Amino acid sequence: xxxxxxxxxxxxxxxxxxxxxxxxxxxxxxxxxxxxxxxxxxxxxxxxxxxxxxxxxxxxxxxxxxxxxxxxxxxxxxxxxxxxxxxxxxxxxxxxxxxxxxxxxxxxxxxxxxxxxxxxxxxxxxxxxxxxxxxxxxxxxxxxxxxxxxxxxxxxxxxxxxxxxxxxxxxxxxxxxxxxxxxxxxxxxxxxxxxxxxxxxxxxxxxxxxxxxxxxxxxxxx
Amino acid sequence: xxxxxxxxxxxxxxxxxxxxxxxxxxxxxxxxxxxxxxxxxxxxxxxxxxxxxxxxxxxxxxxxxxxxxxxxxxxxxxxxxxxxxxxxxxxxxxxxxxxxxxxxxxxxxxxxxxxxxxxxxxxxxxxxxxxxxxxxxxxxxxxxxxxxxxxxxxxxxxxxxxxxxxxxxxxxxxxxxxxxxxxxxxxxxxxxxxxxxxxxxxxxxxxxxxxxxxxxxxxx
Numbered sequence: 001x002x003x004x005x006x007x008x009x010x011x012x013x014x015x016x017x018x019x020x021x022x023x024x025x026x027x028x029x030x031x032x033x034x035x036x037x038x039x040x041x042x043x044x045x046x047x048x049x050x051x052x053x054x055x056x057x058x059x060x061x062x063x064x065x066x067x068x069x070x071x072x073x074x075x076x077x078x079x080x081x082x083x084x085x086x087x088x089x090x091x092x093x094x095x096x097x098x099x100x101x102x103x104x105x106x107x108x109x110x111x112x113x114x115x116x117x118x119x120x121x122x123x124x125x126x127x128x129x130x131x132x133x134x135x136x137x138x139x140x141x142x143x144x145x146x147x148x149x150x151x152x153x154x155x156x157x158x159x160x161x162x163x164x165x166x167x168x169x170x171x172x173x174x175x176x177x178x179x180x181x182x183x184x185x186x187x188x189x190x191x192x193x194x195x196x197x198x199x200x201x202x203x204x205x206x207x208x209x210x211x212x213x214x215x216x217x218x219x220x221x222x
Numbered sequence: 223x224x225x226x227x228x229x230x231x232x233x234x235x236x237x238x239x240x241x242x243x244x245x246x247x248x249x250x251x252x253x254x255x256x257x258x259x260x261x262x263x264x265x266x267x268x269x270x271x272x273x274x275x276x277x278x279x280x281x282x283x284x285x286x287x288x289x290x291x292x293x294x295x296x297x298x299x300x301x302x303x304x305x306x307x308x309x310x311x312x313x314x315x316x317x318x319x320x321x322x323x324x325x326x327x328x329x330x331x332x333x334x335x336x337x338x339x340x341x342x343x344x345x346x347x348x349x350x351x352x353x354x355x356x357x358x359x360x361x362x363x364x365x366x367x368x369x370x371x372x373x374x375x376x377x378x379x380x381x382x383x384x385x386x387x388x389x390x391x392x393x394x395x396x397x398x399x400x401x402x403x404x405x406x407x408x409x410x411x412x413x414x415x416x417x418x419x420x421x422x423x424x425x426x427x428x429x430x431x432x433x434x435x436x437x438x439x440x441x442x
Contacts, residue, residue, distance in 0.1 A: 049321070049357055063313045065320055075309040091285045091294040098287055099271070131271055 002059030004029035007043050009036050009053045011200035011208055013157030014066040018054045020153050021073045023194040025080050067097055070150055082150045093150050096136055096143055100154035103128045107158075110173065111165050111209070112216035125173055133179045141188055148192055152185075159186040160199055168209045224281030226251035229265050231258050231275050232422050233430050235379035236288045240276045242375050243292050245416040247299045289319060292372055304372045318358050318365050318373035325350040326379060329395075333387045333431070334438050340391075347395060351404060359403045363410055374411060380404070381411045382421050390432050 006022065006029050008015030022029050034043055034053050046055045046062035055062050056069045063072050074082045083090050106128055109121035132155070137143060143151035158174075166172050176183040189195055228244065228251050230237030244251050256265055256275050268277045268284035277284050278291045280298070285291050296304040305312050328350055331343035354377070358365060365373035380396075388394055398405045411417055 049317075049353055058310070061310050063310070063317075065317055068313050068316045068320065071316060072309050072313040075312065087294055087297045088280070088283050088285070090297065091290050094290045094293060095271075095285070095287055098290060135271060 001028075003057075005032060005057040006030070007032045007034055007040075007046065007053050007055040007057070009034045011161075011205045012053060013161050015054045016198065016200070017066045017153050017156065018056060018069050018073075019198050020148075020156065020195055021070050021082060023198055024082070024148065024192075025073065025077045027073070027077055067101060067150075067154060070153060074150070080147075082144070082148075082153065084145070084149070093143065096151035097154040099128075099131075099136075100151065104157075107162070107165070111169060111213060113220065114217055122171070122173065129174065129179055129182060133182050137181050137185055142185065148189065148195070152189060156189060156195065158182075159189045159195075161205075164202065164205050164209055167206065168213050223250075225279075227254060227279040228252070229254045229256055229262075229268065229275050229277040229279070231256050233427060234275060235383050237276045238420065238422075239288045239375045239378060240278060240291050240295070241420050242370075242378065242416060243295045243304060245420055246304075246370070247295065247302050249295070249299055289323060289372075289376065292375060296372070302369075304366070304370075304375070306367070306371070315366065315372050318354075319376040321350075321353070321358070322373065322376040322379075326376075329379070329384055329387060332391055332393070332395075333435060336439055344393065344395070351396060351401060355401050355404050359407060364407065370411065370414060370417075374407075377407075378411065378417070381408050381417070382424065382427070386424065386427050386431055389428060390435055 004022070004027060006015075006018055008018065008031060010033065019031075032040075032042075034040060036053070039051060043053065043055060044051055046057060047053075047064040050064060052064070054066055054069060055064050056072065057063075058072075058076070063069050070082065083093055106121060106124045109117065110125050113121055136151075140146075142148050143155065162174055166174070174182070190199075226244070226249060228237075228240055230240065230253060232255060241253075254262075254264075256262060258275070261273060265275065265277060266273055268279060269275075269286040272286060274286070276288055276291060277286050278294065279285075280294075285294050292304060305315055325346075328343055328346040332340055332347055335343060358373075362368075364370045365377065384396065388396075396404055396408075412421075
């Protein structure tokens, strides 16, 4: 099998999406930690358009954008599939995955802003959670059904990163009693061994996000 | 074959992405024109999350989001494929389709705004177009290679809507001497019979969008 390398950065949830997919499928890979304040020449060469992590390099060929990497992994290593076989079910999985991609800005706004912008972000985020709760999961254990799939991985950040964000911001967005299905999904997601064994250390994450928020708030005041 | 219905709106490039895919594959379908100022109960039922067009309904089952629809179409009707077979080539096609999807809004921002905000949108749009010119096409005729693919359809808005926006706003973003590859692509894309025969009337689009812009700029 050709060499697999992942360029990532802890504690980026986008990075972890790819780690989870590789681990769920049992694909051996070499991990390269990038310092985002001092990006390597190799990263810039592998992702000249966006200059971002994660980038997967398979047999020397680079793939960028986390969800696109996931689709590549799914096609290349079909074991423990992340997408259902049936076209309509696949479309549903892709729909909820896209929803996660589109709404990440809303939660980022919750994290990086204050004042009026922050209030709007809270309102928007709660709407997203409501939609997920009522229309996304249905009665299923995971978005993928009985096992973790593409949409679960796309939303996976919520099971662990959201709590840290809330602590840093000092505001609770997600209440278990208001979103019981999502809450159960989060608990189930974190129990999956490939996920449980591959989560960033919480204290380090807390410190990192505290610093990030301080920088972001300060730069928005100027 | 089960019934195929497309809920769309004639001024929308997102709507046309799906029309082009269906036509390129020769899939018969019924088209339902939606009045976006007065959406049908059926549309709201079929796309409760976003309440938007396009929505494809196949055998009564709805699929929303144009790129999701395109991939569904490609998987359900494999003739005249929109995506290459090779996984790496496929990832590149998806990369540029995503780029078009994510960055396309900057061109609409030029249309919707004025003053400083518009200046910013112009700058961002030029940056996006430069990236496409330098990185996306390479020496190929289409993003998909010798034939159009997912990325071409996603960039399709540039083929007509960009020119109309340029005329309305009074700017020229894309010119043959600054964007030779992109201009060649636009010409080639519009020459494809399915595309050529399935574009909104330019005059009608101009009048419609001009009116929309006036309303947008007048509102606070």
